[in-house]
Amino acid sequence: MNVVIVSGTVFGAAEDVAHHAAEFLTEAGLSVTYKPRLSYAELIALDADALLFVTSTTGMGELPENLQPLVRALRDQPPAWSSMLGAVIGLGDACYGEDFCAGGEAIRELYAELGVIELQEMLRLDASETVTPADDAEPWLADFAAILTE
Template structure:
């Protein structure tokens, strides 16, 4: 049975969505199945599957609007079955660089979940096409899994 991934997206302007799509392509190439959640709802996400949380940061360090309800669902959830990768997109010219991703990490860990690797924080100033950096990182993680 192939491994299934739950790709959870937090995006305002679409960059995190592009990253999620590129990660999904890589999973397809390797024969894995996945579900992309553009409007994530904990009730529809399998905690036993591997999660890939891919989110940007918006405004003064907030999560994008589409993932805020999901983040609230995680606050009191039992996430002990969760193993997750976190990919954050941000801009290092802001002192709230990747705060959205860091908030998601905190929710997962507080609920008893585990991060498979340290999160990847992509600086869009350094990587104007963030999906390239994300796929390169994730492909290496998959190869070593």
């Protein structure tokens, strides 16, 4: 099972969570690739079985700029991903109300458009509640690993 992790970040927190997720899932026996900057061509070439997008939200509910070109490219040239598995970790701040983790929601919409099968409910990491998002993701990552290895 080949898992590719993709991240979108402004200040680096989502990248920290993605690095931690890569280590955690590798220890759980999965084959994991994580590159903080991934182009469309690189993502396709990795031939993933499962995708994990880890993204924060910026502005008023927008995806971080470093993730937008990849998302645009996936919409412009939808890959043949009908059996692709996926999950999303969203980082946000509940102070933003309706826009809480809207970046993660945007990736869920992208998954739906591309036919990616979402394996478990999106993890929402709230910056107003925790300063240890990477550690807090572990129980959710354990569930994700269990689904992928069962």
